[in-house]
Amino acid sequence: MAAKIIDGNVIAHKVRADWRAKVDALRAHGTEPGLAVVIVGDNPASRVYVRHKTKACAETGIRSEVVEFPANASEAEVLERIAQLNADPKVHGILVQLPLPAHIDTRKLLEAIDVRKDVDGFNLYNVGSLVAGETIFPPCTPYGVLCMLEYSNIPIAGQNVIVVGASNIVGKPMASMLMKRDATVAITHIKTRDLAQWTILADILVVAAGKPNLITGPMVRTGAVVIDVGINRLPDGRLVGDVDFEAVKEKASYITPVPGGVGPMTVTMLLVNTIKAAQRASGLDVSDLDTRDLAAA
Numbered sequence: 290m291a292a293k294i295i296d297g298n299v300i301a302h303k304v305r306a307d308w309r310a311k312v313d314a315l316r317a318h319g320t321e322p323g324l325a326v327v328i329v330g331d332n333p334a335s336r337v338y339v340r341h342k343t344k345a346c347a348e349t350g351i352r353s354e355v356v357e358f359p360a361n362a363s364e365a366e367v368l369e370r371i372a373q374l375n376a377d378p379k380v381h382g383i384l385v386q387l388p389l390p391a392h393i394d395t396r397k398l399l400e401a402i403d404v405r406k407d408v409d410g411f412n413l414y415n416v417g418s419l420v421a422g423e424t425i426f427p428p429c430t431p432y433g434v435l436c437m438l439e440y441s442n443i444p445i446a447g448q449n450v451i452v453v454g455a456s457n458i459v460g461k462p463m464a465s466m467l468m469k470r471d472a473t474v475a476i477t478h479i480k481t482r483d484l485a486q487w488t489i490l491a492d493i494l495v496v497a498a499g500k501p502n503l504i505t506g507p508m509v510r511t512g513a514v515v516i517d518v519g520i521n522r523l524p525d526g527r528l529v530g531d532v533d534f535e536a537v538k539e540k541a542s543y544i545t546p547v548p549g550g551v552g553p554m555t556v557t558m559l560l561v562n563t564i565k566a567a568q569r570a571s572g573l574d575v576s577d578l579d580t581r582d583l584a585a586a
């Protein structure tokens with residue numbers, strides 16, 4: 290069996306087109322959705338990510354501003370600017386580009402963002418809301434995965450899901466979101482004994498470990514849905530995921546490629562979260578952050 294490829298670029302394009310219409314509705318209502326991106330230092334990868342985000346905002350009709358600090362900026366300076374952004378009615382979403390320089394306490398900065406503007410969903414209040422099933426802003430990467438499953442009409446309720454990787458930004462929130470959708474979920478991590486005995490159980494396998502070729506053909510059940518979140522740069526310059534794509538696509542029913550899979554969805558869901566923040570701020574009704582409303586849009 291050769292798997293169907295879930296094309297992240299195609300789905301991202303559709304979601305953005307749907308949400309562009311919501312931006313137009315907001316503008317007609319007198320609100321221009323606005324995102325502020327705070328970046329400290331000159332990490333080249335962070336600069337590329339920030340450029341992608343601001344470009345995507347422009348294409349969707351969202352006003353964006355980049356708030357830049359030099360690498361030696363003090364924590365107090367950045368906190369003060371975040372407080373100003375919290376108070377600015379033109380700013381509906383705030384994100385702090387990670388990683389931050391070592392002298393800055395990342396958790397302290399994330400906690401300083403107003404929970405109503407925390408479009409990355411990393412503030413502890415939003416993390417707790419997600420676990421309690423009352424999501425405010427779902428973290429963008431797992432939200433993107435959920436959206437891809439929805440758009441591909443892949444059932445989630447009652448499915449066995451194995452999430453490989455237990456980070457705060459991907460693995461853990463992914464598991465919470467899929468549990469909310471009535472999947473049976475297990476998370477594996479670096480100390481999991483015999484990873485294959487878990488992965489083989491998966492109807493849906495979500496891999497976010499950051500290890501090229503971690504998942505090989507024999508580790509995947511025939512007909513499984515395989516979502517590869519990993520992004521790894523090989524010594525020869527190629528960009529690959531965590532899954533041995535060529536081998537696994539012969540067994541899976543659906544698979545995401547790298548690049549062109551989950552990546553384009555992450556930025557798209559940031560736009561969605563920002564638009565929802567603007568909808569809330571302008572008193573419009575926001576259905577609570579399922580992706581079912583995305584698929585129906």
Ligand code: NAP
Nearest residue numbers: 430454455456459478479497498499518519520551552555
């Ligand atoms: P992370 O913080 O390094 O977390 C990786 C997780 O994988 C950890 O929980 C780690 O376990 C686990 N792990 C590592 N090796 C493993 C193994 N051999 N077996 C099972 N679990 C293993 O990374 P992250 O931020 O979640 O990102 C994961 C990958 O996704 C990276 O390649 C990253 O570039 C990519 N990513 C992609 C997007 C996108 O938009 N496509 C967005 C975010 C991240 P321990 O905690 O026990 O060490």
